[in-house]
Amino acid sequence: MKRVLFLCTANSARSQMAEALLRHHAGDRFEVFSAGTEPAAPDPRALAVLQAVGIDTAGLYSKSVDEFADQSFDFVITLCSKAHRECSRWPAGGVVLAWDFADPASSDEPEAFGKTLQAIGRRIQLFIEVNSKATDSLYSSLSPVDFYKALADEIRLKCLLLLLDRELCVCELVEALQQPQPKISRNLAQLRKSGLLLDRRQGQWVYYRLHPLMSDWMREVIATTRDHNRDFLSDACARLDTDGVICNG
Template identity: 55%
Template sequence: MSQKTRVLFLCVANAARSQMAEALLRHTDPEHYEAYSAGTQPGEVDSRARLALEQLGVSTEGLHSKPLEVFDGQQFDYVITLCDKSAFECSTLPGAGEYIAWDFEDPASSRQVNAYRHCLQQIHERIKMFVLVKNKAKAPLQMLAPVTLFKCLADDTRARMTQLIVQEGELCVCELTAALEESQPKISRHLAQLRSSGLLQDRRAGQWVYYRLHPQLPAWVAETLNQVLKADDPQLAEDRLRLHGMRDRPGRSSLCN
């Protein structure tokens, strides 16, 4: 059996949001994940958070507030913060394979009716998406169908991004934003589509996330994309010119194997 992915959820008091996330991840996929939570200023688990979990049919057994120091020296595949304050305080937390910042309104200070149930639903949706994306990324790459590749390249933005990545080896969001003169949200959205299709793979290096062709792609895909580059597309030349003229391009280490 493969080793489970370890996830640590953080918020200030470790009273509601991080407790909900811990319980929900354990409930959603206990086979592949170990979930933990802690707080930078821990208090007590909010009884209203427990009630919301129990009403959803999620076990609250073992939930208790803990200081972050309890996990000193431990390694986690993902450290996920659930509020802006904990995100700032834990941005350089050691032992995190990948650091992710989520932000949900504190139900304790919310004026919304059924605030705890609403917060739980929001976190639940994010947890399900997290599990879906991460499990898909870990799954063996299936044969990329030609129709999938052509759908990816049918959009002008995705086609330009893919050509640049093929030619440059790997690029991050800010580089693609500068090269294509598009907004960061639009670039990120298209990158997510290319990654979910299996065409791209990402890697994190410090604060940067770089994208490259998936190393397990069928040979015909790489051959097709390299043949496209031989067309000497003038649009690609313009994109590359903007890319190479970009100021403060992020540095990078060598490509991961």
């Protein structure tokens, strides 16, 4: 069974929801945990919306991330930007994913907890679907030559750098790179075909992110390239920031 750790700040709502949802839908395939960087008690409203849809909340309690410091996980998934900044270099983690959901506790909307549960539930279903497929063989068959060929184009390289640790729609990449939509879509399709990107459709929009099962060495190459070439992305990041998308660095 693959081990999954969900992280957020208080471990009171979002990560508790994610833990309960994944255990409910795929507890036979994943060993699931959650923790917080500043743990507090579970929010009764989070427990209530889980119970309302028939999900068992027994045994849920807030835990510190320090409790898991000597353990290893196949996936470490952060559910807020603060936790991701603090734990993105999780020492014993495998694949680190950033799922950034707004904190329902800070919302005045009456249905905030229910809507957050639905949003996390959709992401959990996608996570289960992706990791139920035999995709590990993809990266054993993708040669280093093919990987570097995928990077040997300015548009494709910038797309990969911008998509590190985040998900963006085609329209955001078009705006960031100032290129025609067909050209961006064509290059994204090539990256998806190579197995480096995963896409999902939400309404009329298509969103892309790095494939969660990408080999660690490939992800490290992309991260190192971005971290040592900030100027290469500065204009694109500025355009994303204008649209309210935070660009790392």
